[in-house]
Amino acid sequence: MSDTATTTGRAPSVYVPSTEALATVLAPGERPAPPGPLSASLTFGWRAVLKIKHVPEQLFDVTAFPIIMVLMFTYLFGGALADSPRAYLQFFLPGIMVTSVVMITMYTGVGLNNDISKGVFDRIRTLPVWRPAALVGMIFGDVLRYILAAVVILAVGLVLGFRPDGGLPGVLAGIGLLVVFSFAFSWVWTFFGLVLRSEKSVMGVSMMVLFPLTFLSNVFVEPATMPGWLQAFVKVNPVTHLVASVRAAMAGATDATNTTWLLLWSAGFVVVFGTLTMRRYNRR
Amino acid sequence: MSNRSTGLAVEADGLTRSFGSTRALDGLDLRVPAGAVYGMLGPNGAGKTTAVRVLATLLRPDGGTARVFGHDVVTEADAVRARMSLTGQYASLDEDLTGAENLVLLGRLLGLGRPAARERAEALLAAFGLTEAAGRQVKKYSGGMRRRIDIAASILNTPDLLFLDEPTTGLDPRSRNQVWEIVRAVVAHGTTVLLTTQYLDEADQLAGRIAVVDHGRVIAEGTPGELKSSVGSGTVHVRLRDAGQRPRAEQVLRTTLNVPVQLAADPVALTARVGEDGTDLEAGAQAARALGELARAGIVVDDFSLGQPSLDEVFLALTDHPAVAADDRDDELEAAR
Numbered sequence: 001m002s003d004t005a006t007t008t009g010r011a012p013s014v015y016v017p018s019t020e021a022l023a024t025v026l027a028p029g030e031r032p033a034p035p036g037p038l039s040a041s042l043t044f045g046w047r048a049v050l051k052i053k054h055v056p057e058q059l060f061d062v063t064a065f066p067i068i069m070v071l072m073f074t075y076l077f078g079g080a081l082a083d084s085p086r087a088y089l090q091f092f093l094p095g096i097m098v099t100s101v102v103m104i105t106m107y108t109g110v111g112l113n114n115d116i117s118k119g120v121f122d123r124i125r126t127l128p129v130w131r132p133a134a135l136v137g138m139i140f141g142d143v144l145r146y147i148l149a150a151v152v153i154l155a156v157g158l159v160l161g162f163r164p165d166g167g168l169p170g171v172l173a174g175i176g177l178l179v180v181f182s183f184a185f186s187w188v189w190t191f192f193g194l195v196l197r198s199e200k201s202v203m204g205v206s207m208m209v210l211f212p213l214t215f216l217s218n219v220f221v222e223p224a225t226m227p228g229w230l231q232a233f234v235k236v237n238p239v240t241h242l243v244a245s246v247r248a249a250m251a252g253a254t255d256a257t258n259t260t261w262l263l264l265w266s267a268g269f270v271v272v273f274g275t276l277t278m279r280r281y282n283r284r
Numbered sequence: 285m286s287n288r289s290t291g292l293a294v295e296a297d298g299l300t301r302s303f304g305s306t307r308a309l310d311g312l313d314l315r316v317p318a319g320a321v322y323g324m325l326g327p328n329g330a331g332k333t334t335a336v337r338v339l340a341t342l343l344r345p346d347g348g349t350a351r352v353f354g355h356d357v358v359t360e361a362d363a364v365r366a367r368m369s370l371t372g373q374y375a376s377l378d379e380d381l382t383g384a385e386n387l388v389l390l391g392r393l394l395g396l397g398r399p400a401a402r403e404r405a406e407a408l409l410a411a412f413g414l415t416e417a418a419g420r421q422v423k424k425y426s427g428g429m430r431r432r433i434d435i436a437a438s439i440l441n442t443p444d445l446l447f448l449d450e451p452t453t454g455l456d457p458r459s460r461n462q463v464w465e466i467v468r469a470v471v472a473h474g475t476t477v478l479l480t481t482q483y484l485d486e487a488d489q490l491a492g493r494i495a496v497v498d499h500g501r502v503i504a505e506g507t508p509g510e511l512k513s514s515v516g517s518g519t520v521h522v523r524l525r526d527a528g529q530r531p532r533a534e535q536v537l538r539t540t541l542n543v544p545v546q547l548a549a550d551p552v553a554l555t556a557r558v559g560e561d562g563t564d565l566e567a568g569a570q571a572a573r574a575l576g577e578l579a580r581a582g583i584v585v586d587d588f589s590l591g592q593p594s595l596d597e598v599f600l601a602l603t604d605h606p607a608v609a610a611d612d613r614d615d616e617l618e619a620a621r
Contacts, residue, residue: 014458015413015432017465025404025411026473028442032395034366043392047378050389054380054421119374123437126340127393128365283344 040133041140048141061107062149066100070156073220081221086161093157094246095219098178100153101146102214102239105182106206108142109189113202116194125281132278139186146182150175166252174249177262181242184266187273194280218243238265293318293445293476294339298348300500301334308334309345310500316478316493318353318444321471323491324480327599331500332480333373336447339478340370352445368445369438373453376434379423383414383433386422387440394441408436412466428459435466439475446470448479452486464489485592488512496602504602512559514601518567520556520574523587527551533583540577541570558590 035043052058073096078085112135115121124134154162154171164171189206196202216230217239223231234240241261248255294316301309308331316322324332337343339350341361349356355363370376377386384405391401409418412432417425422433431451438446448467452460467490471477481487487494488508496504496511504511520541524533530552537545537556545556558574559567571590578585 015428015462017413017462017469018411019469021411022466022469023473025407025436026439026442026470026475028474031366031441032397032400034395035393040393043389046392047381047389050385051378051380054382118379119372119376120378122337122340122342122370122372122374123376123390125342126365126368126370127390128362129393 034128037130040129041136044134044137045140062145063152066149066153067156069100070096089162093162094250095243097153098243099214099219101149103210105186106189108186109193109202110199112193113199135190164250166250170250170252174246177245181266184269191273191277213239296350299345300347301345318476320492321477321490323487323494325487325494326497330497336449340447369443370447371434371438373449377422382419384418390440412436445476518559518590520558520571521589522554524552525584525586529583536577536581540574
């Protein structure tokens with residue numbers, strides 16, 4: 001029995017460092033010029049794609065979670081807030097799409113925090129590449145997740161009876177605006193991912209920011225029904241501008257005021273939190 | 285590839301760095317000659333990792349200056365990064381990705397085209413005996429394999445200076461030997477290696493010069509031979525059958541070796557340093573003479589051994605305090621925050 005095992009089992013291959021083999025890889029080659037900012041960022045984005053390939057479970061939060069959100073709120077509020085869930089969906093779908101995607105932006109911070117605690121960040125930070133590339137690439141990967149989540153929600157919505165008047169171009173424009181904002185907003189989480197000590201605290205802070213931001217908006221109900229002080233907050237909330245813009249786009253219209261505000265907010269997030277993030281990233 | 289003006293790979297002057305109330309670096313000076321292995325020896329929390337992180341541009345010093353091949357690590361960080369690489373204590377690759385993917389990714393980030401990056405990855409995997417494991421996720425690698433792929437990743441750009449932070453801590457003896465062989469090959473090809481270690485014999489085996497680090501400062505520096513001669517190259521440990529013979533044994537050892545003899549808490553044990561002049565040969569001869577004299581005096585010896593001075597003994601000799609593993613390893617980890 002044991003004889004058979006020895007002959008059929010794979011011989012334990014013991015690695016013996018060979019001077020010749022090492023010599024070939026140690027011969028100083030030409031040092032290529034480091035990649036440009038875009039190329040480096042895309043390479044880091046490719047890393048994110050490879051991670052999705054190896055750990056597909058991480059797509060749970062951009063597939064199952066959004067489906068649950070759509071179903072839950074459509075049937076919970078539909079009858080009460082509109083004539084029927086189906087009628088409510090016409091108003092509600094762009095909003096719940098925004099809510100779901102904005103909520104999952106927090107995983108940017110969680111993922112970054114995880115990278116740091118594992119030590120892979122040390123190697124990345126000693127590479128002679130454009131400094132923000134690692135973070136930009138990481139967010140590129142997340143953008144793919146945002147698009148996937150948006151498409152999943154759209155599909156569920158279409159099945160339940162959502163009919164956008166803007167057709168395909170309107171829907172694409174809406175998702176485009178959502179992705180622009182989410183990319184910008186992700187920089188808030190890269191900052192917290194660098195500053196906070198653990199994955200748990202990143203999650204905690206994210207929830208504290210995201211719940212008021214998404215619920216105190218025009219996602220679920222018309223702000224006209226709210227008390228004045230709350231309306232004041234809802235009015236300046238970037239999520240409100242985003243939802244209004246996406247709603248308009250999907251309905252085949254343009255809401256120039258809200259879209260302008262949305263783009264200003266997005267630029268602001270990148271400038272402020274992008275700068276804070278990079279300062280923190282370089283400072284250590 | 286060395287800095288022509290000085291021939292130094294690393295020059296650090298008065299580096300300081302604190303984490304909260306802990307002074308991890310407290311005026312560290314370092315001169316690392318190019319083209320050899322330089323060892324930083326010290327217990328956990330001595331500041332070795334912090335020093336490496338400062339030199340590798342990961343951490344800014346609070347005070348002092350450091351240059352790598354003449355480039356300041358703070359103001360010319362990119363020039364430093366282009367010439368060095370770091371293998372830290374913790375897995376410095378993406379554990380979710382395969383070994384091959386990690387290397388291709390790094391190759392691309394260093395500016396290689398896709399085919400060149402793939403080719404380089406394959407060559408490295410082959411040279412490090414990882415071809416079979418190329419398609420496996422790094423998190424499924426054994427400790428020794430992980431170390432090897434970490435080092436492979438670090439020489440992807442054939443750096444002029446390679447930092448190895450405790451490269452063999454936690455490895456079995458065979459993997460440790462493999463790492464030593466790799467380090468020797470790397471140095472033979474002109475790369476300067478700065479390695480930190482807690483093991484005197486590792487520094488002894490590999491390094492041309494050693495800096496002993498304690499409480500964020502270099503407390504002794506020199507070739508392994510110079511250091512050992514300050515400590516004695518070995519220690520004789522004796523265990524007797526009969527505790528009653530210990531006073532007599534102590535007398536014999538003292539007169540034969542001409543050194544103070546320590547009486548251990550164990551009533552049958554004695555220790556003495558030998559080879560104060562620093563030669564291993566002399567230490568062996570002295571030990572043999574001591575054993576002979578003990579037998580001649582009719583003392584029954586159950587156990588007799590000659591060992592290298594441990595890090596503890598080196599520390600004791602250099603600092604008059606044992607090598608306490610300070611609990612500020614967490615502070616060093618904090619550096620990663």
